Amino acid sequence: MKCCTVCGEFKASSEFSKNKNNADGRQIQCKECRALDYKIWRENNLDRHALRNREWTRANPQKASAINKRSNIKNSSAKKQRARKYQLKLYGFNFETFEAQLLFQNNRCAICFLVFTKTPHIDHDHYLGNTRALLCGHCNRLLGAANDSIKILYSAVNYLIRHGTEGHYSHGTMSGLLSFGA
Numbered sequence: 001m002k003c004c005t006v007c008g009e010f011k012a013s014s015e016f017s018k019n020k021n022n023a024d025g026r027q028i029q030c031k032e033c034r035a036l037d038y039k040i041w042r043e044n045n046l047d048r049h050a051l052r053n054r055e056w057t058r059a060n061p062q063k064a065s066a067i068n069k070r071s072n073i074k075n076s077s078a079k080k081q082r083a084r085k086y087q088l089k090l091y092g093f094n095f096e097t098f099e100a101q102l103l104f105q106n107n108r109c110a111i112c113f114l115v116f117t118k119t120p121h122i123d124h125d126h127y128l129g130n131t132r133a134l135l136c137g138h139c140n141r142l143l144g145a146a147n148d149s150i151k152i153l154y155s156a157v158n159y160l161i162r163h164g165t166e167g168h169y170s171h172g173t174m175s176g177l178l179s180f181g182a
Contacts, residue, residue, distance in 0.1 A: 001013070002015075004016075004028075004029055004030040004033055005028045005029055006029050006030070006033035007030065007033050009030070011030050013026055014052045015031055016029070016030055016031065017031055017034060067167060084119070087122065088122070091122045091124055092131060093131070098122075101133070101134055102116075102120065105133065105134055109124070109134070109135050109136040109139050110132075110133035110134060110135055110139075111135055111136075111143075112138065112139050116134075116136060116138055117139065118136075120134035120135060120136065121134065121136070121140035122134060123143065125148070126148060127148075130149050
């Protein structure tokens with residue numbers, strides 16, 4: 001048993017970090033108090049803390065890589081959930097309205113009508129900011145690549161018709177789409 005110099009509590013020596021400079025080989029503060037002190041120091045010294053981290057990472061690239069991998073594996077689902085919640089909020093959705101939109105679209109992309117196999121993208125007008133519908137990744141990238149320009153998309157359709165590729169359409173079904181003349 002050892003007494004912490006901060007909280008004054010007697011704790012098992014395993015509750016104190018190692019320190020080879022002390023006679024008993026342990027820190028004088030318990031792990032809990034030391035962590036609290038470090039948290040306060042870190043909040044008051046953000047620049048120095050960031051510099052320390054960068055220097056340690058440069059000096060220990062393999063250890064840093066292993067720590068990052070463990071952290072990413074451990075926290076990946078929580079990170080995905082936080083990112084999804086943020087994205088929904090960004091576009092004025094919550095889980096309920098997102099699910100309602102999915103149900104309204106019969107779990108299908110609003111452009112190609114394929115059933116979603118991955119999490120749908122929330123399509124939104126980049127100029128006005130309003131949401132439009134849920135799209136698959138392919139169709140979302142299509143609109144993004146065309147800068148949401150109807151003129152570019154019409155031009156692309158006419159190009160495909162001129163070059164006889166309209167029969168090679170494989171991404172979804174053509175039923176329900178507009179017919180375009182050459």
